[in-house]
Amino acid sequence: MSDVETNETREERIKNEILVDAEDKEDRAMGWYYYLDDCLNFPFNAKWAKKGRKGTAPEKDVEVLAMATEEECLRDMLVEVVEVGGKDEDVDIARLTDLKVLDADEDTQEALDDWYYWVAKGYKF
Template sequence: MAVTSHDNEREQRIINEIIVDTYNGHEERMGWYCYLEDNLNQPFGAVWDGANVEVVAMSSKEECEQEMRVDVRYTEGQNQDVFSVSLSEIEPVDSDEMTTEAIADWKYWVERGYDFSDDGEDEFF
């Protein structure tokens, strides 16, 4: 059951720009990965799990086979660590409009209960 209300404008963007001409889960993942890679203007500030982080890149294609992920930089004192987290867990706080919209598109997809069509395709790219 969908948690988020239907948003016709967002649905049309997803259908016409992100997963257009896709025929299986592999192609849907590729569409989402490319859309997010093109529209997330990194670095940008965000909150993840209550901590301030900096999103520095999309995670590798291999890490995005099940869900879209981003690499974040977490700084505590003089220590820094970069690791991959689920994009749906990121709250942008210092990002441009295009980045904010792209993240909202992905969260909408997840919250509506959509997933990648499973056709037995194992390889992402």
């Protein structure tokens, strides 16, 4: 069990808005996907510490451009990012949980906080 304190407001939003009709893993993943796609106002800036098998790479300043495809988000919520000052064709895919948001509007921050809360609580699709 997670040691993250339960936030009743967030729990209600997750239950009644994000996962309202979800019956299985795919439904839960798509509930999160569409909620985040609707609520995140792209682009926004973040620091990305890419985690891999060899540890964590140094942080990069990135611009978060969009959600990855539905198919890519069936196991985790992923977004398209490009390094600040980089070329638009140099788009990478990042896990939302690997990002530290630097500037986002209120709606975007609330949706991201909902996702981070879900993950920190140890909930699964």
